[in-house]
Amino acid sequence: EPEVTQTPSHQVTQMGQEVILRCVPISNHLYFYWYRQILGQKVEFLVSFYNNEISEKSEIFDDQFSVERPDGSNFTLKIRSTKLEDSAMYFCASLRDRDGYTFGSGTRLTVV
Amino acid sequence: GQNIDQPTEMTATEGAIVQINCTYQTSGFNGLFWYQQHAGEAPTFLSYNVLDGLEEKGRFSSFLSRSKGYSYLLLKELQMKDSASYLCAVREPTGGGNKLTFGTGTQLKVEL
DSSP states (O other), rough: OOOEEEEEEEEEEOTTOOOEEEEEOTTTTEEEEEEEETTOOEHHHHHHHETEEEEOTTTTTTTTTEEHHHHHHHSSEESSOOGGGGGEEEEEEEEESSSSHHHHHEEEEEEE | OOHHHHEEEEEEETTOOOOEEEEOOSSSSSSEEEEEETSOOEEEEEEEEOOOOOOOTTTTEEEEEETEEEEEEEESOOOOOOOOEEEEEEEOOOHHHHOOEEEEEEEEEEEE
């Protein structure tokens, strides 16, 4: 069964550093998403991406965040200057049309 | 505003049936999803309802009433491996991104 692949599985970074989280969505999917889940809390929407541009973003997705699809396969989330409160599990997801979104296994980001 | 409510925790016995309820109030509606999430892992797709009624898929069934803003997930013949968090999520057709908005999840514990 096709999978969404995320790397790295775990990243530790110092406060103020930039991080890039990487995702390879399912190849024939058209919509791409980033969600995050702070430990013990609910899954929160960050941003959706369609047709090579952001289609929607949440209030969490401020100027410190950016997304790119640099080639036909990768989809990245960059956090420019990490804060302690950015520590969370970050999930990439992709969607072809109406059915279930497929989530990647996540990147656990720890900001120290 | 958006509000998706689920019970925080439930406990059930192996072999039994459990029903997990979800009520929602969202600015738009374009389908309701149920996901299973084991601790530290990605959400995995269980079911999708966009029309009123019952959808059955093996041991799992999901029901939707759009007029009542209500859904439930029914798990039959419970197994120990069904111990997990069950997430109710609503798709809203806002901003072109078809984002999912998640409830806080129901932590199900299956006991012998």
